[in-house]
Amino acid sequence: MSMTGELSLERFVDIDGEAEPFEDFVRPVHPRIPHPDLSLLRFSGLSTRGPIDGNWKLVIETGCEDCHLPWTHPQLGPRGGTFSGERGGETWVAIASPRKAEAADPPIPPLLAQFRDKVADNGLSNEMVIVFIVPHAIMAVLDDHVLTSICCLVAHGRTLSRRAFHFIGGVATDEARRPVRDSWEAAGDQDMPFVREVQGRHAQRAELGIETRVSDHWESKVHHIRNPVANRLAV
Numbered sequence: 001m002s003m004t005g006e007l008s009l010e011r012f013v014d015i016d017g018e019a020e021p022f023e024d025f026v027r028p029v030h031p032r033i034p035h036p037d038l039s040l041l042r043f044s045g046l047s048t049r050g051p052i053d054g055n056w057k058l059v060i061e062t063g064c065e066d067c068h069l070p071w072t073h074p075q076l077g078p079r080g081g082t083f084s085g086e087r088g089g090e091t092w093v094a095i096a097s098p099r100k101a102e103a104a105d106p107p108i109p110p111l112l113a114q115f116r117d118k119v120a121d122n123g124l125s126n127e128m129v130i131v132f133i134v135p136h137a138i139m140a141v142l143d144d145h146v147l148t149s150i151c152c153l154v155a156h157g158r159t160l161s162r163r164a165f166h167f168i169g170g171v172a173t174d175e176a177r178r179p180v181r182d183s184w185e186a187a188g189d190q191d192m193p194f195v196r197e198v199q200g201r202h203a204q205r206a207e208l209g210i211e212t213r214v215s216d217h218w219e220s221k222v223h224h225i226r227n228p229v230a231n232r233l234a235v
Contacts, residue, residue, distance in 0.1 A: 028092060033131065041168060048163045049160070050160070052195060053199065054159060054192075061222050064132070065083075075183075084097070092132060097128055132225055134225075136152070147165055150162050163185075165177070
């Protein structure tokens, strides 16, 4: 895994020869990624791939806020109580939230270096950081793994989502890692009815000539991602 020309199994190609070098494009992302050395990570061989009935921007927005978590993903437990959103110019948007620390049985070492032995008194682990690299790449850094994802445009109302999972060193391909992949897949399946519903309502509003769309007034994190996406697409 590297941040120079490829992200997980994805390779970025300059089609018209006018794009800035990939290394320059992603350089602003580096300071926000909490893991100091991505070279320690190994692709586990675990991945997911599947179509989503919704525009890729809606798929991205489902991960930008936490209001839906207690109802949509009850298996994740209660909210940690803090949830922050940040914007890094026109390149990235990040959200961060501490998670409830859970003891694995049996334990699945190793944790990423910055997360070892760092459980707060309130039982919460270090923050989970999800970085949205505009327009449609995602990197999620958790206690013991890193997820990379691409949302590929197939049609106006259809997206192909691809995820890949990375762990440290030789344990990356341990069979015990499979539940991590399964848990992300389950959470994604829980989000999809909302994406389909919002996509369908957009079509209804267009047919009726109603110009308003879903407001991000109450969710500044969604507003964060909409701005750089709009600015880049308008260029």
